[in-house]
Amino acid sequence: MRYSIFSLARNALTNHENWQEAWKSPEPKPSYDVIIIGGGGHGLATAYYLAKNHNITNVALLEKGWIGGGNTGRNTTIIRSNYLLEPNAHLYEHSMKLWEGLSQDLNFNLMFSQRGVLNLAHSDAQIDALHRRGNAMRLNGIDAEILNLQRIKEMVPLLDTSAQTRFPIMGGLLQPRGGTARHDSVAWGYARAADARGVDIIENCEVTGFKREGGKVVGVETTRGAIDAQKIGVAVAGNTTRVMDMLDMRMPMESHVLQAMVTEPVKPMLDTVVTSGAAHLYISQSDKGELVFGGDLDGYNSYAQRGNFPVLEHIIQAVITLFPAVSRLRLMRTWGGLMDMSMDGSPIICKTDIQGLYLNAGWCYGGFKATPASGYCFAHTIANDAPHEYNAAFTLDRFHQGWLIDEKGVGASPMSH
Amino acid sequence: MLLINCPHCGDRAQTEFTYRGDATVQRPDPATASQAQWLDYIYFRDNPCGPHIEWWQHSAGCRQWIKVKRNVQTHEMLGSADATGEIADEIEEAPA
Ligand SMILES: Cc1cc2nc3c(=O)[nH]c(=O)nc-3n(C[C@H](O)[C@H](O)[C@H](O)COP(=O)(O)OP(=O)(O)OC[C@H]3O[C@@H](n4cnc5c(N)ncnc54)[C@H](O)[C@@H]3O)c2cc1C
Ligand SMILES: [Zn+2]
Numbered sequence: 453m454r455y456s457i458f459s460l461a462r463n464a465l466t467n468h469e470n471w472q473e474a475w476k477s478p479e480p481k482p483s484y485d486v487i488i489i490g491g492g493g494h495g496l497a498t499a500y501y502l503a504k505n506h507n508i509t510n511v512a513l514l515e516k517g518w519i520g521g522g523n524t525g526r527n528t529t530i531i532r533s534n535y536l537l538e539p540n541a542h543l544y545e546h547s548m549k550l551w552e553g554l555s556q557d558l559n560f561n562l563m564f565s566q567r568g569v570l571n572l573a574h575s576d577a578q579i580d581a582l583h584r585r586g587n588a589m590r591l592n593g594i595d596a597e598i599l600n601l602q603r604i605k606e607m608v609p610l611l612d613t614s615a616q617t618r619f620p621i622m623g624g625l626l627q628p629r630g631g632t633a634r635h636d637s638v639a640w641g642y643a644r645a646a647d648a649r650g651v652d653i654i655e656n657c658e659v660t661g662f663k664r665e666g667g668k669v670v671g672v673e674t675t676r677g678a679i680d681a682q683k684i685g686v687a688v689a690g691n692t693t694r695v696m697d698m699l700d701m702r703m704p705m706e707s708h709v710l711q712a713m714v715t716e717p718v719k720p721m722l723d724t725v726v727t728s729g730a731a732h733l734y735i736s737q738s739d740k741g742e743l744v745f746g747g748d749l750d751g752y753n754s755y756a757q758r759g760n761f762p763v764l765e766h767i768i769q770a771v772i773t774l775f776p777a778v779s780r781l782r783l784m785r786t787w788g789g790l791m792d793m794s795m796d797g798s799p800i801i802c803k804t805d806i807q808g809l810y811l812n813a814g815w816c817y818g819g820f821k822a823t824p825a826s827g828y829c830f831a832h833t834i835a836n837d838a839p840h841e842y843n844a845a846f847t848l849d850r851f852h853q854g855w856l857i858d859e860k861g862v863g864a865s866p867m868s869h
Numbered sequence: 870m871l872l873i874n875c876p877h878c879g880d881r882a883q884t885e886f887t888y889r890g891d892a893t894v895q896r897p898d899p900a901t902a903s904q905a906q907w908l909d910y911i912y913f914r915d916n917p918c919g920p921h922i923e924w925w926q927h928s929a930g931c932r933q934w935i936k937v938k939r940n941v942q943t944h945e946m947l948g949s950a951d952a953t954g955e956i957a958d959e960i961e962e963a964p965a
Contacts, residue, residue: 693916704912706890707941752871752888755918755942761870762884795912851912852905864911867888 455559474640475647480654483680484512486834487672489659489695490688491515492524493635493820494812496642497827498685498834499651500558505828506835509650512681513643514674516658520639523689523819526757526789528712528746530725530734531821532569532630533594536585539845539857540798541592546842547825548594548629554824560641562633563739568724569630570599570608572774574619578730582625589627599624610721610777618773619730632725632736638823661698668807669699685810685834687826690755690790692813699806703813704795704851706866709754710746710817711763713786715778717741722775731770743778745771749791749817751867759788791817796856797869801830801843810834811848816869871939874949877931889924891915892936918942922956 453459453472463471486502488495491513502508515521531551533544555562573579586596604624605613613621643653654676661673663680671680688695690707717740727734735745747767750759764786772779794800794814799822801812812830815822829843839846850856862868871883891914897906921941926934938947938956948956 693914694918702909702913703916704914706914706916707918752939753890753916753921753923753941754944756944760883760944762882852908854908865890867890 455561474644475653477655478652480512480514480652480657480674480676480679483671484652485510485681486683486685487511487679487681488513488685488687489672490522490686490691491519491639491643491653491655492522492687492689493520493638493642493823494689494815494826494830495685495687496639496646496653497823498687498812498830499653499827500642500646500649501828501831502835503646503649503651506831508835511646511650512652512654512679513646514657514659514672514679515653515655516675518655519643519653520636523789523791523815524639524823525636526712526787527635527817527820528734528736528744529632529635529820530569530630530727530736531564531633532627532725533821534569534571534585534589534596534625534627534630535859536588537857537859538592540859541589541594543825543829543842543846544822545592545594546828547822550824550828551633551821552629554641558641558645560637560644562637562641564631564633566629566631567736569627570604570724570726571625572604572621572726572728572730573623573625574621574728574730576622579623582623586625595627595629597626597628599626608722608724608726610775611726612774612776619728630725634739635820638820642827659695659698664806669809681808683808683810683834685812685830687812687830689792689813689815689819692792692811696811699809701804701806704848705814706753706793707755708749708752708791708793708867709756709759709788710749710791711759711767711786711788712744712746713764713767714738714742714744714784715781716784718743718781721777726774728770728774731774733767733770733774735771735775742784743771743781749793749867750788755790757788757790791815793866793869795851795864795866796858797860797862797866798857799826799846800848801826801833802839802847802849803833803837804848871944872946873925873937874946875927875930875933875935876949876951876954877933877935878927881927881930885927885929886925887928889926889934892922892924920947924952
């Protein structure tokens with residue numbers, strides 16, 4: 453059924469009790485052409501584009517919990533393509549272009565809102581760095597504008613732009629096409645659209661092992677029985693090492709916890725996304741009115757989807773410094789998600805040395821915005837046994853060659869990316 | 870808040886410490902190491918989901934680097950030692 457104003461009106465007449473389920477949740481079949489492990493946005497998008505772009509519909513998506521229950525449902529939903537390095541710029545800009553038509557494509561309202569993403573600079577060095585990044589973006593055909601303090605004041609009136617604040621603001625870099633989208637809708641929209649094209653979305657199904665024949669993978673063991681497949685794609689974010697350990701494949705990665713939080717809802721007060729690298733903060737206001745914000749990783753290896761207070765305190769201090777008006781708001785929730793922090797801060801989307809096995813991982817804390825392009829390129833790689841031009845650089849092999857894509861230039865320290 | 874046991878100072882709040890990472894990786898011998906050994910040392914980690922031996926520096930205390938064994942799934946502390954010491958074996962995971 454297509455969602456539209458008419459379906460909404462029709463269902464209103466029956467008190468919204470007769471909506472069809474958005475996806476079917478079938479029992480797993482004994483075998484598929486392709487299995488995707490992980491029902492986050494990346495896995496779901498991959499399944500969708502396999503069906504849509506490559507006509508591969510005999511696909512199962514296996515999720516150990518419920519779809520979107522991982523980082524997809526835990527992130528702060530910021531979408532941007534303001535990257536410096538070419539491979540990143542192309543991948544994330546491809547994603548941005550897909551976002552721009554995605555609600556229509558999926559027939560699902562993703563509440564995609566291009567409200568702009570503003571990075572603040574608090575020092576001369578940061579101003580230089582933002583100019584450099586902005587110039588690189590424009591050379592790659594991505595929108596970027598340098599804002600002076602006056603324009604920032606006009607755009608974000610509640611920001612403390614005074615000279616007395618702890619980190620006085622000197623300017624900023626705006627990507628006008630950046631913004632936010634509703635994260636849960638992204639999972640649900642892709643799941644529904646993939647299901648409509650014949651993909652089996654199978655929840656409560658944890659992959660516990662692989663079936664191998666010679667140098668190939670030919671299936672998986674799961675908590676719901678063994679399932680065969682010709683090709684298997686892994687997209688499990690913070691659990692990548694655990695899944696790849698089942699194949700004795702070492703990963704250039706550490707798992708870390710990243711926290712975020714929301715305040716009680718208030719009237720509209722912030723109509724853009726503001727980030728400050730110096731203060732370790734990014735903040736936006738949800739359509740419900742909650743201020744949504746987060747900052748740095750807790751900073752130590754963790755597989756716990758929860759963090760500790762010192763980082764929360766640090767982030768809240770940053771919010772109050774930059775936006776003194778919010779100091780009396782109450783926090784409603786804090787939570788944490790499990791990040792797949794790669795050694796160079798960039799992702800991996802590639803086939804592996806094991807025939808039939810494909811890897812999508814290393815998204816660090818920036819993978820939500822990549823969801824459409826990641827699925828698009830991963831599906832292409834699985835279908836053609838060769839990468840798309842936009843993921844050709846994101847190999848696992850680069851860590852064996854020392855050819856890194858280190859956006860921040862901080863070296864092999866996953867917690868610093 | 871993590872409470873980290875510094876062998877020199879006792880239990881202290883995590884905010885007094887700076888984290889470094891996996892303390893089991895061994896720098897290869899520059900005289901003999903192959904390219905593959907170097908790359909593995911720099912870029913690849915076990916990243917276990919459970920007990921993890923890691924470096925912390927007591928940067929706002931005695932400034933010593935120490936080894937801590939911590940369950941990274943539960944945040945439970947399982948022991949600590951001096952940088953060159955070994956964490957006592959008898960400190961296994963406490964019963965659930
Ligand atoms: C607090 C926070 C804030 C963030 N903010 C942003 C942001 O503003 N912008 C942005 O772009 N990104 C952000 N991110 C990062 C982003 O959320 C992730 O990079 C992205 O969601 C990863 O996508 P995914 O689909 O791979 O992961 P997930 O949604 O985590 O999906 C992986 C799935 O695999 C499943 N799985 C694991 N093991 C198995 C198994 N053995 N068998 C079956 N299934 C398994 C898990 O249950 C999970 O559902 C943030 C993350 C967090 C935690
Ligand atoms: Zn000490």
